[in-house]
Amino acid sequence: MTAAxxxxxxxxxxxxxxEVRVTSSFRGxxxxxxxxxxxxxxxxxxxxxxxxxxxxxxRIARKINVAGLWVNSRPVVxxxxxxxxxxxxxxxxAEIAGFSTLRRLGAGIDHxxxxxxxxxxxxxxxxxxxxxxxxxxxxxxxxxxxxxxxKAGAGLYDTDETGVRFVDRGLFRxxxxxxxxxxxxxxxxxxxxxxxxxxxxxxxRTLRVEKAGFERGLYLxxxxxxxxxxxxxVVIALAAGWAASAAFRRN
Amino acid sequence: xxxxxxxxxxxxNGPLLIALGAAVGFVSGLFGIGGGxxxxxxxxxxxVPPTVAVASEANHVAASSTSSVISYGRKRAVDFRMGTVxxxxxxxxxxxxVELFRKxxxxxxxxxxxxxxxxVFLGVIGGLMLTESAAAVLRRRRGExxxxxxxxxxxxxxxxxxxxxxxxxxxxxxxxxxxxxGAFVGVLSxxxxxxxxxxxxxxxxYVLRMPAAVVVGTSLFQIIITTGLTSVLQAGRNQTxxxxxxxxxxxxxxxxxxxGARASSRFRAExxxxxxxxxxxxxxxxxxxxxxxxxxxxxxxxxGGQ
Numbered sequence: 001m002t003a004a005x006x007x008x009x010x011x012x013x014x015x016x017x018x019e020v021r022v023t024s025s026f027r028g029x030x031x032x033x034x035x036x037x038x039x040x041x042x043x044x045x046x047x048x049x050x051x052x053x054x055x056x057x058x059r060i061a062r063k064i065n066v067a068g069l070w071v072n073s074r075p076v077v078x079x080x081x082x083x084x085x086x087x088x089x090x091x092x093x094a095e096i097a098g099f100s101t102l103r104r105l106g107a108g109i110d111h112x113x114x115x116x117x118x119x120x121x122x123x124x125x126x127x128x129x130x131x132x133x134x135x136x137x138x139x140x141x142x143x144x145x146x147x148x149x150x151k152a153g154a155g156l157y158d159t160d161e162t163g164v165r166f167v168d169r170g171l172f173r174x175x176x177x178x179x180x181x182x183x184x185x186x187x188x189x190x191x192x193x194x195x196x197x198x199x200x201x202x203x204x205r206t207l208r209v210e211k212a213g214f215e216r217g218l219y220l221x222x223x224x225x226x227x228x229x230x231x232x233x234v235v236i237a238l239a240a241g242w243a244a245s246a247a248f249r250r251n
Numbered sequence: 252x253x254x255x256x257x258x259x260x261x262x263x264n265g266p267l268l269i270a271l272g273a274a275v276g277f278v279s280g281l282f283g284i285g286g287g288x289x290x291x292x293x294x295x296x297x298x299v300p301p302t303v304a305v306a307s308e309a310n311h312v313a314a315s316s317t318s319s320v321i322s323y324g325r326k327r328a329v330d331f332r333m334g335t336v337x338x339x340x341x342x343x344x345x346x347x348x349v350e351l352f353r354k355x356x357x358x359x360x361x362x363x364x365x366x367x368x369x370x371v372f373l374g375v376i377g378g379l380m381l382t383e384s385a386a387a388v389l390r391r392r393r394g395e396x397x398x399x400x401x402x403x404x405x406x407x408x409x410x411x412x413x414x415x416x417x418x419x420x421x422x423x424x425x426x427x428x429x430x431x432x433g434a435f436v437g438v439l440s441x442x443x444x445x446x447x448x449x450x451x452x453x454x455x456x457y458v459l460r461m462p463a464a465v466v467v468g469t470s471l472f473q474i475i476i477t478t479g480l481t482s483v484l485q486a487g488r489n490q491t492x493x494x495x496x497x498x499x500x501x502x503x504x505x506x507x508x509x510x511g512a513r514a515s516s517r518f519r520a521e522x523x524x525x526x527x528x529x530x531x532x533x534x535x536x537x538x539x540x541x542x543x544x545x546x547x548x549x550x551x552x553x554x555g556g557q
Contacts, residue, residue, distance in 0.1 A: 022255060023255065024254050024255050024495070025253070025254070025255065026255040026262060027253050027255070027262050058552065059359065059552070059553040060550055060551065060552055060553065061359045061550070061551055061553055062549055062550050062551075063546045063549050063550070063551065065545075068543065069363075069542045069543065070541070070542055070543070070544070070545070070546055071360070071363045071542075072359045072360060072362060072363060072551060072553070073359075074358075074359065075358075075359035075553050143550070146549070146550035147550075149548075149550075150548075150550060150551075150552050180253075180255065180261060180262040181260060181261055183260075211257060215255060215257040215495075216257075218257045218258070218494060218495065219257045219258065222257075222258055222486065222490050222492070222494075223490055226486050226487045226488075226490050227483065227486070227487040229486050229487075229492070229494075230482055230483035230484070230485070230486025230487050230492060231483055232494070233310050233482050233483075233486060233492050233494050233497060234310065234313060234479045234482050234483055236310075236314075236494065236497075236498060236501075237310050237311070237313040237314035237317065237479070237482070237497065237501055238313065238314070238317050238475070238479070240314045240317075240318075240498075240501050240502070240505050241313070241314045241315065241316065241317025241318040241319075241320075241321070241475075241501075241505050241508075242317055242318075242321060243505070244318045244505030244506055244508070244509055245317070245318045245319075245321035245322060245505075245509065246321075248509040
């Protein structure tokens with residue numbers, strides 16, 4: 001049998017849940033991802049799982065000292081940042097593939113295309129046309145690191161270098177930990193199989209996080225009919241105040 | 252027993268919130284204030300986004316004030332006419348305040364203005380109340396007669412046009428000072444998430460010279476209208492009122508307010524004022540502290556980015 005006859009390696013994966021319902025008792029969720037690598041040759045394989053939540057622009061400000069007071073600087077808007085991001089892999093990403101491959105796939109927090117479009121302008125410098133220049137200058141990396149640090153602090157960004165484990169021959173398992181503050185919307189989990197430093201197979205699974213039941217009703221009410229919602233909230237407040245006072249009078 | 256708040260999008264401990272609402276409600280009934288200045292900072296510390304805390308707290312204040320006003324109303328201790336004039340000013344103030352808060356949030360300066368407002372207003376008023384009432388307590392301990400309150404009213408109160416009679420307050424004054432006072436408190440209500448009782452009560456006593464008996468009830472009456480309007484505006488303009496959060500708070504709050512109103516008769520007025528002054532001063536200093544301490548994390552995420 002020649003190499004050409006060997007079928008290319010394939011990766012398969014599934015999530016234990018494809019829908020997360022956010023109800024009043026929601027305190028975050030753990031979703032198990034399991035999958036298998038089918039490869040006749042049984043070449044050494046690495047699996048990388050990238051989970052991306054819906055994109056959310058981030059506004060971030062730096063504390064600066066003005067006349068002894070710590071105040072916020074002008075906020076900078078970062079785009080391209082997912083509301084949730086997790087990169088789990090069998091080994092540290094840098095050992096699995098090279099820089100340019102990871103950058104192209106957007107694999108790992110360092111390779112996410114997070115930037116501040118409003119701070120950028122395109123100009124010609126040193127005779128090179130269409131250069132992207134950021135007004136943040138060399139501070140750009142400090143700002144970007146702060147975005148990642150704040151998101152990681154809220155449990156929304158995570159890199160787990162041993163998050164994917166082979167539990168049996170070709171069979172692997174990983175876990176997605178969604179915190180209570182995870183944004184609602186459509187999530188995408190990309191499962192990428194690496195061999196010899198190159199991505200050879202990929203699978204995409206989707207996950208939907210949505211408010212359900214009573215919570216969903218209230219959320220929609222607040223956003224679709226905000227004025228009626230406001231009036232309803234005041235009516236509840238006045239009624240509760242009156243009820244308490246009436247109840248105590250009888251006693 | 253964690254409960255997920257659909258608008259704030261965080262989960263919080265339900266029984267703890269009800270207990271906090273009750274504690275603040277008790278303080279509210281005891282001193283005849285809304286209690287928002289205590290609750291809003293606590294909510295922010297618990298991880299509720301400040302914009303949601305401010306808006307939902309206005310709703311909670313409306314509930315506990317209603318609970319108290321009904322009791323005061325029965326004792327004929329509410330000047331409804333004065334309250335309505337104050338509230339008319341308050342309506343203009345909260346319209347301006349909600350828009351101002353929106354602009355400040357977009358500029359990223361909402362945190363600064365909130366912290367500074369707390370430091371300045373609570374610091375000054377808490378300090379004044381504490382020194383004035385401590386002096387009164389000391390005089391009584393020494394057996395000296397209480398200082399006579401100067402009955403001379405500031406002449407500008409009478410020089411202004413648009414005079415109106417306020418029979419229950421035994422006043423015949425221009426409507427401009429109460430309107431302006433109401434407007435000022437309305438702006439604070441939107442920015443600080445407070446009812447503004449801590450400013451209204453001293454202003455009614457020392458500036459408008461209203462009789463002490465109707466001051467607290469009238470202040471609470473105007474607070475209901477201002478905070479009610481602020482709730483509707485915050486919900487309509489910013490979608491930041493969390494009904495689940497405010498319902499948890501007011502469930503405890505309305506009960507606490509009733510107990511507080513009963514307990515208030517067991518203390519002397521100046522002792523209550525001294526205690527309130529101390530609480531107000533401490534909260535103001537605590538909120539302002541963040542402005543002077545070097546932050547551990549030099550960057551902050553600013554909500555409401557849409």
